[in-house]
Amino acid sequence: MSAAAVTVTDDATRPGYKTDVEALVFDFGSESFRVGYARDELPRVNVPSWVGVSRDGVPDTGPLERGAGRANRITGAASSAAKYYVDVTTLCVPRPDTEVYSCMKDGLIENWDLFEQILDYCYSKCLLMNSDLHPVLFSESPLNTRSKREALIELMFEKYNVPAIYFCKNVVLAAYSSGRSSAIVLDSGATHTTAVAIHNGYVLPNTLVSTPFGGDFITKQCSQFLANSNIQIIPYYMIRSKQRVQDKEQPIWTCKNVLPKVSYSWHNYMCRSVVQDFQQSVLKVLEIPNDERITNFPQPNYEFPNGYNQTFGNERFKIPELLFNPHQKMGGATVSIGQIIISSLGKCDKDLRPYLCNNIVVTGGNSLIQGFPERLNYDVSVLAPANTKLKVIAPSSSTKRRFAAWHGGSILGSVDVFHDKWISRQEYNIQGRSLVDKLRYL
Numbered sequence: 001m002s003a004a005a006v007t008v009t010d011d012a013t014r015p016g017y018k019t020d021v022e023a024l025v026f027d028f029g030s031e032s033f034r035v036g037y038a039r040d041e042l043p044r045v046n047v048p049s050w051v052g053v054s055r056d057g058v059p060d061t062g063p064l065e066r067g068a069g070r071a072n073r074i075t076g077a078a079s080s081a082a083k084y085y086v087d088v089t090t091l092c093v094p095r096p097d098t099e100v101y102s103c104m105k106d107g108l109i110e111n112w113d114l115f116e117q118i119l120d121y122c123y124s125k126c127l128l129m130n131s132d133l134h135p136v137l138f139s140e141s142p143l144n145t146r147s148k149r150e151a152l153i154e155l156m157f158e159k160y161n162v163p164a165i166y167f168c169k170n171v172v173l174a175a176y177s178s179g180r181s182s183a184i185v186l187d188s189g190a191t192h193t194t195a196v197a198i199h200n201g202y203v204l205p206n207t208l209v210s211t212p213f214g215g216d217f218i219t220k221q222c223s224q225f226l227a228n229s230n231i232q233i234i235p236y237y238m239i240r241s242k243q244r245v246q247d248k249e250q251p252i253w254t255c256k257n258v259l260p261k262v263s264y265s266w267h268n269y270m271c272r273s274v275v276q277d278f279q280q281s282v283l284k285v286l287e288i289p290n291d292e293r294i295t296n297f298p299q300p301n302y303e304f305p306n307g308y309n310q311t312f313g314n315e316r317f318k319i320p321e322l323l324f325n326p327h328q329k330m331g332g333a334t335v336s337i338g339q340i341i342i343s344s345l346g347k348c349d350k351d352l353r354p355y356l357c358n359n360i361v362v363t364g365g366n367s368l369i370q371g372f373p374e375r376l377n378y379d380v381s382v383l384a385p386a387n388t389k390l391k392v393i394a395p396s397s398s399t400k401r402r403f404a405a406w407h408g409g410s411i412l413g414s415v416d417v418f419h420d421k422w423i424s425r426q427e428y429n430i431q432g433r434s435l436v437d438k439l440r441y442l
């Protein structure tokens with residue numbers, strides 16, 4: 001990536017920012033941060049939103065508002081020894097007294113201290129470049145607040161000295177990724193599943209319908225299922241050796257002799273990644289509910305880190321079925337994924353509905369469960385009025401589907417006419433955080 005001369009518009013009051021340098025696109029979610037250069041097909045970096053923190057440094061685990069200051073939270077001489085472990089290669093090394101925290105909550109930035117650690121890591125260890133060279137385009141949740149956006153603008157201009165910044169809703173970017181500026185976007189990520197209508201590149205906020213059932217819910221259900229089936233989750237870091245055993249036989253493995261006394265949160269994080277691997281490898285959604293052919297479907301054998309392995313039959317369909325066929329015991333809103341779409345469509349202008357029905361864009365990691373788009377297509381066709389023309393658009397490439405918002409940002413960031421929309425550093429120097437008003441219609 002060349003760092004060619006930056007040509008900023010010389011009149012500071014003139015909006016926009018022009019440069020020969022590619023923009024950086026940031027798409028952050030509760031599970032991971034995706035970062036890369038505009039015009040690329042895929043992000044260069046996909047870092048977990050979870051950070052390991054040595055216990056000395058961060059005594060308080062509550063939300064940290066930007067501006068509250070790290071000094072307010074870290075007290076005493078030992079605090080200066082705070083250490084952060086970002087990304088899997090360091091985060092997954094067992095260490096004593098290291099807790100794991102997420103910097104996100106429900107898709108919004110919650111702990112700015114940890115958020116900065118991830119940004120520092122992306123710039124200095126992954127992208128290997130100075131942050132003052134590249135304009136930055138951030139995706140944001142449709143539920144993002146004005147104060148969080150202001151805080152991010154301040155952080156990026158004052159700490160990272162970026163030349164220009166812009167924000168776009170992640171669902172709009174996901175629609176762009178499929179070549180559409182109008183669509184219903186169904187985003188099933190880690191913490192929630194939402195459906196919302198996009199019209200000519202703008203979110204129609206009153207059409208947003210959300211449930212708290214996404215990938216994290218499925219991970220919890222898998223953990224419960226494995227516990228009820230007496231399948232013990234032993235994370236890789238504990239295992240010194242294992243032997244091959246037959247299906248459902250007691251595992252034969254040995255534990256590492258020397259292990260540091262790890263924290264409960266870190267151990268849980270490692271168990272969670274084992275369960276997530278099970279979730280991603282084994283689960284499948286029935287393409288048609290109550291499909292009688294279920295017994296003829298392939299039954300995969302899955303091996304856990306300690307060598308225990310089992311063939312999973314009908315069980316693999318039961319857990320994700322909860323997304324499409326929820327029951328009261330789940331708590332929260334018990335609407336199915338198909339109903340979310342229908343309900344979002346119902347909140348749209350009547351004239352728009354036929355077009356939107358024909359443009360249902362599916363994105364988010366949880367939508368990668370096998371059979372998800374096919375089942376969604378079936379359920380929506382049953383719930384929609386008769387003779388409605390439906391089209392579910394879900395890229396077959398798993399990375400394209402999961403990173404659709406990032407990819408849409410990559411497209412938007414590379415469009416020349418878009419450069420008029422950037423907020424430049426000069427504008428920020430004159431107007432400060434109030435510049436957020438310029439973005440109020442997004």
Ligand SMILES: Nc1ncnc2c1ncn2[C@@H]1O[C@H](COP(=O)(O)OP(=O)(O)OP(=O)(O)O)[C@@H](O)[C@H]1O
Nearest residue numbers: 029030031032107189190191215364365366368369
């Ligand atoms: N191949 C897969 N099969 C099933 N689930 C998957 C697969 N890959 C990822 N997931 C799940 O998708 C979720 C992460 O999705 P995604 O990356 O869209 O979330 P996010 O954008 O970081 O979070 P959020 O949208 O909640 O803020 C996790 O729960 C993960 O277990």
Ligand SMILES: [Mg+2]
Nearest residue numbers: 029189190364
């Ligand atoms: Mg997301």
